[in-house]
Amino acid sequence: MPPLNLGNQQPRIPLDADQAWRTTAARAAGTVLFFDFDGTLAPVDDDPTAVRPAPKVLAAIEALAPVVRRIAIVSARPVDFLRDHLGGLTGVDLYGLYGLEHSHSGGETVTEPAALPWVPTMAELAELARAELPEGALVEYKRLSVALHWRTAPQLGGAVERWGLAQAERLGLKVQAGRMVLELKPPVDGDKGLVIGEIVRDAEGAWYFGDDVSDIKAFAALRARAAADPHFFGVCVAVANPETGDEVAEAADLTLDSPAALGDFLTAATHHLT
Numbered sequence: 340m341p342p343l344n345l346g347n348q349q350p351r352i353p354l355d356a357d358q359a360w361r362t363t364a365a366r367a368a369g370t371v372l373f374f375d376f377d378g379t380l381a382p383v384d385d386d387p388t389a390v391r392p393a394p395k396v397l398a399a400i401e402a403l404a405p406v407v408r409r410i411a412i413v414s415a416r417p418v419d420f421l422r423d424h425l426g427g428l429t430g431v432d433l434y435g436l437y438g439l440e441h442s443h444s445g446g447e448t449v450t451e452p453a454a455l456p457w458v459p460t461m462a463e464l465a466e467l468a469r470a471e472l473p474e475g476a477l478v479e480y481k482r483l484s485v486a487l488h489w490r491t492a493p494q495l496g497g498a499v500e501r502w503g504l505a506q507a508e509r510l511g512l513k514v515q516a517g518r519m520v521l522e523l524k525p526p527v528d529g530d531k532g533l534v535i536g537e538i539v540r541d542a543e544g545a546w547y548f549g550d551d552v553s554d555i556k557a558f559a560a561l562r563a564r565a566a567a568d569p570h571f572f573g574v575c576v577a578v579a580n581p582e583t584g585d586e587v588a589e590a591a592d593l594t595l596d597s598p599a600a601l602g603d604f605l606t607a608a609t610h611h612l613t
């Protein structure tokens with residue numbers, strides 16, 4: 340495998356992918372593998388309901404799951420969506436809506452209680468967005484968040500963002516920027532960094548694969564864990580895209596070209612770990 344493109348972070352241990360996986364193999368039972376969904380496992384599509392994981396990705400995750408401590412998908416999507424789009428993948432933990440929902444190894448979906456009172460507000464907000472945003476903007480209602488998309492109408496990006504930010508201010512909501520999307524969320528603690536920080540507390544190592552700005556908090560959580568424990572082996576991997584510029588890649592140790600390249604990368608990893 341060729342050397343990987345290094346970001347501007349100085350990796351403490353990984354030198355190339357083979358060496359990083361060999362280091363992981365020595366502590367596989369203590370290692371957690373984290374994956375973002377959109378843009379990482381699944382290529383981007385104009386229609387958020389039409390996405391599918393890239394070839395080879397699910398088969399590799401299935402092969403790796405029994406070998407590592409845990410595999411977790413950490414996404415802005417609801418858990419039910421993830422379950423429906425992971426092809427019956429078993430033995431994997433799902434963290435949806437930035438951690439406001441979770442399900443462990445196929446178990447029931449648990450929602451963060453503090454977020455539940457916000458369901459009616461989010462439903463009303465989605466209705467208002469559909470009524471007030473210009474034609475061409477796409478409103479995705481996710482029970483505990485509303486995503487406002489402009490991928491198929493890029494000229495609307497500024498107007499949609501302004502509308503979303505005004506609503507966030509009016510209702511006291513949190514905002515999360517993404518790839519041609521602005522997401523409005525309840526003012527409840529929940530982000531990918533918090534999820535990862537909690538899970539890696541007693542792990543020996545972790546890899547996080549992500550493509551978007553919300554994934555930078557996850558990278559930071561791995562770096563914080565590594566800073567506190569020189570024995571911890573953390574690797575942050577960016578899946579490149581033309582929309583977030585260099586921001587995500589520069590926060591990562593390694594960069595892959597696409598979800599399809601991730602499929603190949605994980606398939607190669609199975610040879611080290613299984």
Ligand SMILES: O=P(O)(O)OC[C@H]1O[C@H](O[C@H]2O[C@H](CO)[C@@H](O)[C@H](O)[C@H]2O)[C@H](O)[C@@H](O)[C@@H]1O
Pocket residue numbers: 375376377378382383384385386387388390413414415416479486488490517518519520522551553
């Ligand atoms: O945390 P993630 O799993 O990466 O979810 C982030 C957002 O992903 C989805 O939107 C993005 O992908 C869509 C489908 O490819 C694309 O049409 C859109 O432009 C992207 O922003 C999802 O629809 C959002 O709800 C998530 O926030």
